[in-house]
Amino acid sequence: MAIDRKTGGPQGALSTRERIIKEAITILSERGYDATSVRMIAEATGVTKPALYYHFDSKESLCHHIISSGLEEFRGRLRGMDENGAGDALEQLTMAVRTHFDFCEANVEFVRFLYALTFGPDRNKINYDFEEYDNEINELLVELFGRVSEAGHIREGKKEDAVRYVRGIISAYVMDHVDGNCHFHPGLAETIGSGLVNGLRP
Numbered sequence: 001m002a003i004d005r006k007t008g009g010p011q012g013a014l015s016t017r018e019r020i021i022k023e024a025i026t027i028l029s030e031r032g033y034d035a036t037s038v039r040m041i042a043e044a045t046g047v048t049k050p051a052l053y054y055h056f057d058s059k060e061s062l063c064h065h066i067i068s069s070g071l072e073e074f075r076g077r078l079r080g081m082d083e084n085g086a087g088d089a090l091e092q093l094t095m096a097v098r099t100h101f102d103f104c105e106a107n108v109e110f111v112r113f114l115y116a117l118t119f120g121p122d123r124n125k126i127n128y129d130f131e132e133y134d135n136e137i138n139e140l141l142v143e144l145f146g147r148v149s150e151a152g153h154i155r156e157g158k159k160e161d162a163v164r165y166v167r168g169i170i171s172a173y174v175m176d177h178v179d180g181n182c183h184f185h186p187g188l189a190e191t192i193g194s195g196l197v198n199g200l201r202p
Contacts, residue, residue: 017055029109033122070110074103089151098189100170112178154200
């Protein structure tokens with residue numbers, strides 16, 4: 001059996017830190033921030049509380065790491081799509097919608113925890129600058145819809161409205177998905193993109 005030099009276990013095995021993060025996301029997505037204790041996370045991971053505190057000095061620091069890592073991964077995907085610039089403006093819009101859905105499918109427990117934290121009673125329990133993150137995502141989408149507008153797909157002066165529409169539509173589908181009420185069927189991103197553009201055509 002090949003040994004992973006980093007984790008000390010079989011290749012492909014998660015490190016203790018990675019296991020803590022994985023179990024924390026699962027419990028947080030099910031119970032929420034306030035109802036989740038360090039003891040629960042440690043027991044689910046199979047480590048002692050001191051071992052957990054070796055990696056994260058508090059529940060808040062663990063959650064802060066989970067949030068910042070997850071949001072940075074998504075932000076990186078959206079930036080990469082924007083920097084790549086492949087396809088015309090309408091194709092890029094479809095890619096932006098699909099990027100949201102792909103990330104949600106791959107990280108459904110994280111997204112469930114994030115939505116509960118953003119809209120639930122635990123909103124002010126963690127000191128994280130969600131506004132800064134949200135503003136950057138908004139700016140990336142405004143730039144994208146600026147290109148869609150320049151290409152003549154939507155009426156001039158409607159790019160900010162278009163961003164609100166598409167973010168609202170995406171959020172509705174994502175919330176349904178994390179609740180198990182819908183799946184992102186093939187072609188959904190294209191349907192959303194074309195439907196939005198058709199409603200805002202010159």
